[in-house]
Amino acid sequence: MTAPLTFAALGLAPALTDAAAARGYTDPTPVQAAAIPAVLRGRDVRAAARTGSGKTAAFVLPLLQRLAATPRTTTRHATVLVLVPTRELAAQVADVVRDLAPVLAQPPKVACLFGGVSINPQMMGLRGGADVVVATPGRLLDLVDHNALSLAQVAALVLDEADRLLDAGFADELGRVLALLPPERQNLLFSATFPPAVLALADSLLHDPVHIDAPDEPEAVPAIQQRAIEVDAARRTQLLAHLVRDGGWNRVLVFVATQYASEHVAEKLRRQDIRAAAFNGDLSQGARTRLLADFKAGHGQVVVATDIASRGLHIDDLPVVVNFDLPRSAADHVHRIGRTGRAGAEGLAISFVSAGTEAHFRLIEKRQGFRVPREQVAGFEPTEVATEAQATGGVKGKRKSKKDKLREAASRGE
Template identity: 65%
Template sequence: MSFSSLGLSPAILHAVAERGYATPTPVQVAAIPSILGGADVLAAAQTGSGKTAAFALPLLQFLQQASATPRKLRVLILVPTRELAQQTTEAIRMLAQASPQPLKIAALFGGVSINPQMMDLRGGADLVVATPGRLLDLVEHNALKLSEVASLVLDEADRLLDMGFSDEINRILALLPAQRQNLFFSATFPTAVLALAGRMLHQPVRIAVPALAQNQPDIEQRAIMVDAGRRTQLLRHLLKENKWGRVLVFVATKYSAEHIAEKLQRAGIKAAAFHGEFSQGARDEVLADFKASKLQVLVATDVAARGIDIAQLPVVLNYDLPRSAVDYTHRIGRTGRAGKSGIAISFVSADTEAHFHLIEKRHHLKCEREQIAGFEPVDVATAPAAPADAANGGIKGKRKSKKDKLREAAARGKNE
């Protein structure tokens, strides 16, 4: 199968060749003709499968064929994070360079001043990639209107709802034309997303790329048993023994991100924290340093689990296990991208063994439990596993208060 067989125009095929795309991925083969035909699409494919090009290429062709004078917002792409907004916009702009007529593509996201984005929207825009909150802010400032949108894309739809954007999405939907094309793209589709899709999509083309070996990223998944209080020591040991150039370490809270990064810095390791309370400028700077290998370790919350594409990232490490099996997919998907291999390591302690077992069950996965000499765990589980929470993939039961969690984190920090 070639891109030329999918119904793409010569200009789009030229853009594809310029980007070095040799053959379409399975999700692109399935989605591009359907989108060109105007159908609604519900597409599920794993991270790194080429979802962005799958919707960007046909939508760019649509824009090239539509009248560009005066500019009207015809394509709206909603994403959950600033980083994904920037990454998606950059990818689409690269693909649009070969367009016979220039297209105006805007990225709208919070964390930065709204004024430059308002200025950028003067004269209109053909395509907008936006986070929901900032989009509504700009609508309220009369910087753009949604009444001419012909195609709506929800990218990482599960994360949009998981991050609490359901109210914003409903407000946006109320501003859009009733007649439009709706495209849902994500690696996973929990119940809430399927319910939203059921309300929005009209006779959609359903695409589910099978998780065949040839489609799966080359990621070695490992589970290392360690007592919770010795995780930072073990992390330092692994960094020294394996001499990894860059490691993305996932933690549960911003407190943990800053605390662990500080401990690594004191040990002479070039590390930095990364979480959602950073300003956009600070986030951009930290990511640029990590991508340039000026930092060896980036200690991040789940804000880094989606929309961050770091070329040739060799290792992802779950210092804290993700709360849900869905987030596990996106975390480890930061490595093993673009045909490269990678390693995903999860620290598992006595009190998180049941939760990791649940993650394994949801992914039909079995990781042998490893022990590292000198870091063998001594703690044992003292309570049976609680029942699984079918809604979010977590563990039901008595939940600790935020204060209790902070006290425990502080106590662990003294021992690490």
């Protein structure tokens, strides 16, 4: 029988091995086993691994070891830069660094930078520099513009939730950040998904990278049951309230498409005596932090959120996720349902499907590789059911191409 792989066998120093054990990292996960040696060797890495697989420790542990071996100058320039798409993920990654770093002989100074709060305390915290910077792109650029931070000596760049940072929404900010970095650096890209649309851009940032597609360990695969409930769009809120009450759900995360929808649905639930709160980008950082703390502590029943909650939000005991509005893509679907079924617990992911969204959900099913049986709830049966033409309208190859239409017109003499 093969002996289990250890962090020490991967090349980690004893102090960091002990720190990992104290944090609950007993045996390396597949992504950690593949990434840690590569990062220690200074290689560029593109790693895809499911949500909850230990990606953060996979780059934090080896980067801390490399940082410990780097001679310090009198001025503390940023040596490691970790870019993340959301405030919540920035705080969580910074917490991991701060938990693991004190075991080093010279613990690094860590700065966590994100918007939604006053910039002045962050500027004060950067006096004297910082060794490790965890930041959202917008606030990072604000601080660079205020001359509070220099990126001229960054030796390692990490894009956490890289697929989100590489999409169009962050393109301008990411481009500005990259222009400020030295060309010679280590680049590490980590994400649960790398859709085809961002793969070329991802690889353009990397030099001779190690590609990691970490398989799930059988015992570590989250037990997420998926359900697809057919319902008219106008009756989704009533159905949601019914499911919450009938299922005795005491904690559920509901995803909607817009900030307005998060407020609107939460208000409708409150009118039905269900403890509900909206979570979106309009909330101040203080309000977002308090809401999440209350939710994790069990004081909230339903959080209705936009996709800012689909990345980096770690709630160990979240039994149910509901797609009130379907996600934009199969990749977003993976991130959303990955909020449940964590830490070995079972999870339930429910998607509401109407006649108008059947085609889109079929596309999501196609990309994830399996079909979710449709079901109906008594009393909420839909009055509109998708026709086959509607249902296949969003699947590539089912609609006639422009060339086919032109050929048909030519054959008719039009």
